[in-house]
Amino acid sequence: MTTTPWGNADELRARRLSPGPGETPEAVKRNQCERLFGAMVLAVDKYGYEATRVADLLEIAGVSRSAFYKHFADKLDCFLQTIDAAAALAIERIGKAYDVEGAWDARLRAAVDAFVELVVDQPATARLCVVEIYAAGPKALERLDAAVEVVDRAFARAFEESPEHRRMPADLVHALVGGVRKAVHTRLRRGEERQLEEIVPKLLDWALGYRTPPQPLKRPRRRPRRADAPVVADRDETHERLTHGVIATVAKRGYRAATIAEMAKLAGASLTTFYDHFPEGKDDAFLAAIDCTRELAVAAAQPAYEQATNPRYGVRDGIDALFGFLAANPEVARVGFVEAFAANRRALGRGERGIEALTALLGQGCADGGDADAVATEAIGGAIHTLLHTEIRRRRVERVRELTPTATYVALAPFVGPGEAVAIANVSVQRA
Numbered sequence: 045m046t047t048t049p050w051g052n053a054d055e056l057r058a059r060r061l062s063p064g065p066g067e068t069p070e071a072v073k074r075n076q077c078e079r080l081f082g083a084m085v086l087a088v089d090k091y092g093y094e095a096t097r098v099a100d101l102l103e104i105a106g107v108s109r110s111a112f113y114k115h116f117a118d119k120l121d122c123f124l125q126t127i128d129a130a131a132a133l134a135i136e137r138i139g140k141a142y143d144v145e146g147a148w149d150a151r152l153r154a155a156v157d158a159f160v161e162l163v164v165d166q167p168a169t170a171r172l173c174v175v176e177i178y179a180a181g182p183k184a185l186e187r188l189d190a191a192v193e194v195v196d197r198a199f200a201r202a203f204e205e206s207p208e209h210r211r212m213p214a215d216l217v218h219a220l221v222g223g224v225r226k227a228v229h230t231r232l233r234r235g236e237e238r239q240l241e242e243i244v245p246k247l248l249d250w251a252l253g254y255r256t257p258p259q260p261l262k263r264p265r266r267r268p269r270r271a272d273a274p275v276v277a278d279r280d281e282t283h284e285r286l287t288h289g290v291i292a293t294v295a296k297r298g299y300r301a302a303t304i305a306e307m308a309k310l311a312g313a314s315l316t317t318f319y320d321h322f323p324e325g326k327d328d329a330f331l332a333a334i335d336c337t338r339e340l341a342v343a344a345a346q347p348a349y350e351q352a353t354n355p356r357y358g359v360r361d362g363i364d365a366l367f368g369f370l371a372a373n374p375e376v377a378r379v380g381f382v383e384a385f386a387a388n389r390r391a392l393g394r395g396e397r398g399i400e401a402l403t404a405l406l407g408q409g410c411a412d413g414g415d416a417d418a419v420a421t422e423a424i425g426g427a428i429h430t431l432l433h434t435e436i437r438r439r440r441v442e443r444v445r446e447l448t449p450t451a452t453y454v455a456l457a458p459f460v461g462p463g464e465a466v467a468i469a470n471v472s473v474q475r476a
Contacts, residue, residue, distance in 0.1 A: 045087045046085065051078075057105065060079070061075050081130070084106075086128040093180050127172065200212065209254075220251040222429070226309065228429060231243075246417075250419065254457055286311045289307045289312075291337065295376075295392075299388075302326070341376075344370075346361040360469065367451070371442050377444070382433060402428070406425075423453055
């Protein structure tokens, strides 16, 4: 049974108001919209946003097509209004938890606890707002951006009440919130939301464990020139050419607007050759493209990591090499760190493998030979991904290398302390 803020999904049809003169138009509209909101939650949880049809919503909610289009312009409009309605209810509940007497960190923990309770009680609604929102296009992501900004500001305001956290750089706050958010996203996508009751307090401990850097994190200004792709062994030449045609097309058009014809044309291949390599068509090709971006990202970071004089410097050099490669290769960056998370569920799962691969590589050096806490390591990977995703999605990919010191500080501060972490982070600027 799927629970929504507007009732159990299998009872939505039964909530129809009885016809008659006693009901006001406003009450009828509210009743129909709430049933459609609940239907949107159920349908998207079952099929995914892309595959959900208006007909599915009508069937679940027991609302006529004419009534649907009286209230909503299309499926996207209904989806966005569902998110707005769910967010309003969540903000009210979380705000009440935060707006109490007590220390700043206790209030913050109470607000986060209220959020976790909502997610565990209504995971389908949470998936709609946290996971499926990426697949709904630019207008939906505007909603996500606005929500993230609210959370970032809330953390920043809370930090201002602590001498150890005061004047925390905005990029660092964004990364720390992103590390927590990415772990929540992953559990929701996998249907493992009950794990959040255990790991979110640890994630919050991780985030609150950071201190404001004792010196400013400097930004390198030199922007790298377009670089050759790292060499990845054992690649079939035709397959690789086709894959790069897919990457170029999706980076330019976006996954939904990209066509097989353009992919093949950019690769200089026939449609027959395309289907020889990707029998399932566009989706098959896109998954291969995501895998390619992961391999290229690891190939860019790994040599720099391995050639460093110690693991801590390896973390810094690996991040610098990765960010520099992505800044110089915007098509790879866009497909691997944005489009992979905005296409469909299969692509999303494949995209997360890229985060896991880079987290595993850099995690070897974070603790300098010790055992890094699994939750902290995952959160660090999510924080670094957040920095990249935000800049690349906003088409500021040429600036991602400026965030190398921030990402390095995020990776190292829990293990070496803020002083050494900022010193190591700023070395990359001096060498730029």
